[in-house]
Amino acid sequence: MKLSQVGEFELIKQIRSNLRDFQRRVVVGIGDDAALVKIPPQELLLSTTDTLVENVHFNWDYASPFQVGWKVLAINISDIAAMGGKPTYCLISLAMSRDTKKSLVNELYGGLKRIASLYKIDIIGGDLVYSPVFTVTICLLGEVNKDNFILRSGAKKGDLIYVTGDLGASKAGLIYLEGFNAKKKREGAFFIKKHLMPCPKLKEGQQIAKSKLSNAMIDISDGLISDLSHIAEESGVGAVIWEEKIPLNPSVRKLAKELKTSPLNWALYGGEDYELLFTVLKNKKRILEESLCFSPILIGEIVDEKEGLNLIDTSGKKIKLKKRGYDHFKKVD
Amino acid sequence: MKLSQVGEFELIKQIRSNLRDFQRRVVVGIGDDAALVKIPPQELLLSTTDTLVENVHFNWDYASPFQVGWKVLAINISDIAAMGGKPTYCLISLAMSRDTKKSLVNELYGGLKRIASLYKIDIIGGDLVYSPVFTVTICLLGEVNKDNFILRSGAKKGDLIYVTGDLGASKAGLIYLEGFNAKKKREGAFFIKKHLMPCPKLKEGQQIAKSKLSNAMIDISDGLISDLSHIAEESGVGAVIWEEKIPLNPSVRKLAKELKTSPLNWALYGGEDYELLFTVLKNKKRILEESLCFSPILIGEIVDEKEGLNLIDTSGKKIKLKKRGYDHFKKVD
Numbered sequence: 231m232k233l234s235q236v237g238e239f240e241l242i243k244q245i246r247s248n249l250r251d252f253q254r255r256v257v258v259g260i261g262d263d264a265a266l267v268k269i270p271p272q273e274l275l276l277s278t279t280d281t282l283v284e285n286v287h288f289n290w291d292y293a294s295p296f297q298v299g300w301k302v303l304a305i306n307i308s309d310i311a312a313m314g315g316k317p318t319y320c321l322i323s324l325a326m327s328r329d330t331k332k333s334l335v336n337e338l339y340g341g342l343k344r345i346a347s348l349y350k351i352d353i354i355g356g357d358l359v360y361s362p363v364f365t366v367t368i369c370l371l372g373e374v375n376k377d378n379f380i381l382r383s384g385a386k387k388g389d390l391i392y393v394t395g396d397l398g399a400s401k402a403g404l405i406y407l408e409g410f411n412a413k414k415k416r417e418g419a420f421f422i423k424k425h426l427m428p429c430p431k432l433k434e435g436q437q438i439a440k441s442k443l444s445n446a447m448i449d450i451s452d453g454l455i456s457d458l459s460h461i462a463e464e465s466g467v468g469a470v471i472w473e474e475k476i477p478l479n480p481s482v483r484k485l486a487k488e489l490k491t492s493p494l495n496w497a498l499y500g501g502e503d504y505e506l507l508f509t510v511l512k513n514k515k516r517i518l519e520e521s522l523c524f525s526p527i528l529i530g531e532i533v534d535e536k537e538g539l540n541l542i543d544t545s546g547k548k549i550k551l552k553k554r555g556y557d558h559f560k561k562v563d
Numbered sequence: 564m565k566l567s568q569v570g571e572f573e574l575i576k577q578i579r580s581n582l583r584d585f586q587r588r589v590v591v592g593i594g595d596d597a598a599l600v601k602i603p604p605q606e607l608l609l610s611t612t613d614t615l616v617e618n619v620h621f622n623w624d625y626a627s628p629f630q631v632g633w634k635v636l637a638i639n640i641s642d643i644a645a646m647g648g649k650p651t652y653c654l655i656s657l658a659m660s661r662d663t664k665k666s667l668v669n670e671l672y673g674g675l676k677r678i679a680s681l682y683k684i685d686i687i688g689g690d691l692v693y694s695p696v697f698t699v700t701i702c703l704l705g706e707v708n709k710d711n712f713i714l715r716s717g718a719k720k721g722d723l724i725y726v727t728g729d730l731g732a733s734k735a736g737l738i739y740l741e742g743f744n745a746k747k748k749r750e751g752a753f754f755i756k757k758h759l760m761p762c763p764k765l766k767e768g769q770q771i772a773k774s775k776l777s778n779a780m781i782d783i784s785d786g787l788i789s790d791l792s793h794i795a796e797e798s799g800v801g802a803v804i805w806e807e808k809i810p811l812n813p814s815v816r817k818l819a820k821e822l823k824t825s826p827l828n829w830a831l832y833g834g835e836d837y838e839l840l841f842t843v844l845k846n847k848k849r850i851l852e853e854s855l856c857f858s859p860i861l862i863g864e865i866v867d868e869k870e871g872l873n874l875i876d877t878s879g880k881k882i883k884l885k886k887r888g889y890d891h892f893k894k895v896d
Contacts, residue, residue, distance in 0.1 A: 233892040241892070256609060261797065262715050263782060263896035264705065271604035274590060277687065278597035278652045279702055283694040312596035321612040323656075323700045328892050354610065360891045361616040361696055367656045369612055369702030372597065382595050449596060464594065541745035558575065558693045559566040559661050 233335070234328040235397025237549055238358055241332070243358075244317040245339060250355040252520055253418065255318070265354035267319055269373065276317075276372035276379075278309040284364035286428075292407040294552055298509050302462055305451065306370035306386045307428035308504045312449035313381075314439025317432070317542040319354045320346065322368055325361035338366070345444035349500060355528040378439045380508070385446035385465035389509035389532040393432045394524070396479045397454055399424040401500025405489070428504040435506055441521040452556050453501035459539060461507065468537035469549070471498075471530035476542050497540075514541050566668070567661040571691055574665070578672060578689075584860035585679055586684040588651070600652055602706065607753075609650075609705035609712075611642040611708035621759075625740040630668045630759040631699065632674025638705035638784065640682055640838045641763035643782020645782035648707035650765070653679065653688045655701055656731045658694030671699070671894035682765060713841070718779035718798035722865040725858070727767045729812045730787055731826050734755040734833025738822070753814055761837040768839055768855055774854040780841040785835035785889050792872060792886040794840070801870040804863035804884070805829075807877050831874075834889050 233241065248262045253259035258266035267511055269275055282288060282302045293301075303320060310317045322342065324335070346353055403425025406418035430449070431497070438444045446465055448457045454471075462469055476497050486493035510518050518526070533540075539551040566574060568577045586592035591599035602608055615621060615635045626634075636653060644651045655675065657668070679686055684703070736758025738778045739751035763782070779798055782789045787804075795802055809830050819826035842865055843851050851859070866873075874886040 235893075237893040238891045257712060258712075263642040263780075264648065266707070266712060267608050267610070269602040270610050270707075275600050275602050275608065275704075276597040277600070277652065277654055277702070277704065278698075279688060279690050281656045281658055281690050281692045281694075281698075281700070283658055283692055286693050310597040313599070314598065317652050319610065321610055321702055323612050323614045325614055325616055326892075334665040355612060357612050357614050357700075359614045359616055359889060360619050361614075361698060363696045363698075365614075365658060365694060365695055365696075365698050367612075367614070367690075367700040369610070369654055371608075371610065371704075374599070376601075379591075379599060382590060447596075448856070464781075483741060558571045558691060559659075560570040 232333045233326060233330045235334060236332050241335065241358060248339065248352050252343060253275040256354050257300070259354045265321070267321070267354065272375060273373035274376050276310055276313055276315045276381065277369065278306055278367045278484060279367060280306050280309070281365060293426055296341035297338035299338040300345045300427045300560050302366050302368050303342050303345050304428045304430055305504065306368045307432060308449040308451065310370060310372040311430045311432040312447050312506055313374055313379050313437035313513045314435050314447065315372040315379065316436065317349055317351050317370055317372040319352050320368055322356035322366065323352060324356065325363070325365040326358050327362055327364070328497055328524045330385040353471060355531045380439050380444050380447040382446055382448050382461050382522050383464040385461050385467050386511070387467055387532055387534055388512050389445055390512055390515060390528055391471070391507065391530040391532060392526040392528055393477065394434045394506040394526055395452070396477045397450070397503050397505060398482045398496035398500050399479050399513040400428065400484050400502040401496040402485050415498065425502060428502065430504050431506050437522050438506070438508055443510050443514045443518045443520060443521060445511065447486055447506055450505050450507055451501060452504045454507065455498050455551050456501070456537065456553060456556070457507055459511070462539060466535050468533045468535050468539060469530055470533055470540045470542055472542050475527065477527045564665045565576050565661065566659060566663045566665060569665050571631045574668065575810065579797045582670065582686050584674060589687050592687045593800065598652070600687065605705035605708060607709050607712065608700065609643055609646055609648045609707055611639055612700060612702045613638050614698060614700040615816055621826060626759055628670035629674035631799065632671040633678045633760045635699050635760045635762055636675050636678050636703070637837065639701045641782040641784065643705040644765040645708055645839055646712050647768050648705040648712065648799040649769065649854055650682055650684050650703055650705040652685050652704040653701055654687060655689035655699065658692050658698040660694070660695055660697070661693060661818070675792050676756060687776050691739060698758035713772050713777050713780040715779055715781050715794050716797040718794050718800050718865050719844070720800055720867055721845050722778055722841050722862040723803070723845055723848060723861055724840065724860040724865060725861055726783070726810065727764045727839045727859055729810045730783070730836050730838060731815045731829035732812050733761065733835040735815050735818050738867050743761060747763040752819070758835065761835065763837050764839045769837070770855050771841055774851060776843050776851045776854060778845045780839055783836045783838050783840055784834060786832045788831045788839065789834070789886060791841055794842070795872060799868050801868050801872060802863055803866055803873045803875055805875050808860065808862045810860045817867065880881045
């Protein structure tokens with residue numbers, strides 16, 4: 231059944247009745263002019279928003295509605311994770327054509343609900359409008375203790391640079407999805423999952439914040455170098471990254487070999503890995519590693535601003551890094 | 564200059580530096596992974612979201628970017644007003660083509676900033692993405708005292724139904740804009756302003772909430788009857804509206820006469836008036852009118868659910884009202 235047959239108000243009614251379990255902490259949830267929730271007095275309120283557009287950020291040929299629903303919430307959760315916070319409430323704006331099938335909307339909400347449930351998020355409101363281009367925008371709220379958040383701007387010269395996990399697999403997934411070796415799709419499942427259904431490093435972000443050892447943090451959405459350059463700019467510092475330390479999954483190396491390309495560029499510029507990138511005072515290295523319930527990966531060091539961003543390659547040579555990565559408006563090479 | 568020449572990050576930098584005055588109450592505003600603000604402990608948090616799409620909700624032929632910026636924030640403020648709350652912080656997601664001129668973005672932000680400043684709202688974050696269709700989504704946060712908010716669901720049989728101002732002028736504005744009498748555009752300025760730059764009834768909503776005399780409230784966005792039917796449905800009641808009491812501006816009557824149509828339909832079904840519709844216990848009529856610093860207009864009465872929605876026309880005849888109004892997906896007659 232198409233939305234033109236269902237109608238806006240009937241659709242809202244159905245969505246609302248399917249979301250009863252996702253309204254647990256609200257004073258007033260979906261169905262009034264605005265949602266109403268209580269923020270604990272010791273917490274600060276976090277808010278972030280991200281939009282996915284059909285044929286720009288995803289393609290229905292390779293992404294299911296479930297995956298799109300999952301991903302749009304995941305990328306917002308990752309922003310909250312990068313502050314050391316806890317996501318709480320989300321609002322969903324859907325712009326869809328009148329020909330959209332109701333089952334697509336249900337499946338999209340299925341993905342949203344699955345990840346909302348895993349990350350304990352209530353879905354408290356939204357908007358449904360007509361548009362010729364399918365567009366979904368999430369506004370995600372969260373909370374963070376007022377003594378415990380981490381910004382992009384606190385990195386200090388001498389800090390060590392860590393990431394929470396492997397890089398490059400999401401870009402590999404995109405290459406798979408865009409047609410490489412369609413026959414081997416099953417082998418690509420690992421990459422595809424990384425690209426379409428990322429799992430934001432929320433617990434890791436919270437542990438890093440709780441340790442009080444990190445000076446700056448960001449999530450890797452645009453690409454390692456692009457996001458590192460955000461930290462560098464906001465903090466007024468430079469950075470070196472050691473090529474040999476960059477964590478690449480063996481499957482990523484294997485795929486790159488098959489494609490006769492270097493996986494390094496995927497890790498540096500691919501983006502959408504949704505790992506966390508953070509810095510820590512050098513003399514706190516041991517304490518940090520003892521404070522966390524996971525093993526962060528040391529990949530570089532914060533240096534003076536005038537040195538800019540550099541890579542030390544496996545032969546020890548220093549290579550100036552260009553800030554590059556995904557830009558929505560500029561065409562990049 | 565086009566956005567493809569400016570680039571996403573340069574655009575964010577410029578937007579951010581132009582918004583310094585709109586970051587007054589934030590702990591962390593635009594430029595980090597998420598924004599960070601403090602919510603006073605006695606307040607509950609309100610949140611709402613609304614999207615405007617090019618050629619669906621507005622048309623660049625008749626709406627300036629300034630007006631679109633104004634309107635998208637205005638309609639969100641109206642939702643906060645309808646809860647009796649105070650708007651505080653907003654996030655703005657813009658989806659635009661690469662050919663969009665930078666001046667358009669600046670003008671749009673001009674409209675956003677103007678109304679944000681009038682309603683004391685900080686602009687704390689957002690997202691910029693590429694899309695072939697211009698789409699702007701606002702997520703607006705607000706606060707309301709925990710003893711002072713008004714829902715759609717509290718209307719009681721016997722309540723009086725009020726509106727805060729004239730109805731139908733927004734629909735008249737849309738008719739003007741869509742081509743009627745283009746030569747007389749200056750005469751249409753009143754209507755056009757009503758349609759493109761609505762002024763949400765925030766103070767009025769707060770006064771109504773503070774009086775503690777109102778059982779239910781909603782803003783008139785879809786149309787008087789459609790929004791009244793939301794109150795009726797949520798409260799489990801019916802309603803009668805008295806035709807002779809419906810407030811129509813003389814200019815609206817005059818225009819309708821010129822067009823040989825009835826202005827009543829504009830008022831009942833036109834929508835986008837952004838007045839508030841609220842109900843009050845019958846025996847509190849006098850106290851209400853003494854509690855407010857404006858004159859609300861009595862237009863009807865809440866009745867038993869089984870009676871549904873009815874209009875008493877000027878001859879005293881009861882006419883069954885069809886729930887109608889704007890539906891994003893259904894084509895309405």
